[in-house]
Amino acid sequence: MSKVPLVAIVDDDEDVRIAMESLVRSLRLTARTFASAEAFLASDIVGKTACLISDVKMPGMSGLDLQDALLAQGRQLPIIFVTAYPDERSRSRAQAQGAAEMLIKPFDAQSLADCLMRVLQRTSET
Secondary structure: OOOOOEEEEEOOOHHHHHHHHHHHHHOOOEEEEEOOHHHHHOOOOHHHOOEEEEEOOOOOOOHHHHHHHHHHOOOOOOEEEEEOOOOHHHHHHHHHOOOOEEEEOOOOHHHHHHHHHHHHHHHHHO
16 A cells, blocks of 8 residues: 655645645645744654645745755755745746746645646656
C-alpha cells in the first residue's frame, strides 16, 4: 500500500489555512498547517513533506525566504506559492529557484486541487 502524501500549508491567515487544509483532506491527502514559515521550519515534518503550499507575503519570514531557507538546507521541496499581491519579481524569483506554481488569490478550490495533483504526480514519477 502506498503512503498518503503529506502536504504542508503555511499561511498567516487562519481562515485561508483552514480552507486549504479542508481541500487537501478532501483529496484524501494528509495536511498539516502552520501560521508562519518559522513554525514550519521548526517542525518535525519538513523532511516528510511531499508538497508545500505557502503564502508569499507573511509577517516575519516570507514564503520566498522560506524557499531560500529550505534550499540552504539542501531541501528541494515542490512549492505552490499563493499570493494576493502578485508581482513579476516575486514570480521570477520563485520560479528560478524551482517553485512549482504561483496562484493568485482569490483562486477557486479546483485550481488549487488541480495544481496540487499535478505537482504530486510529477514528484511521484521521479
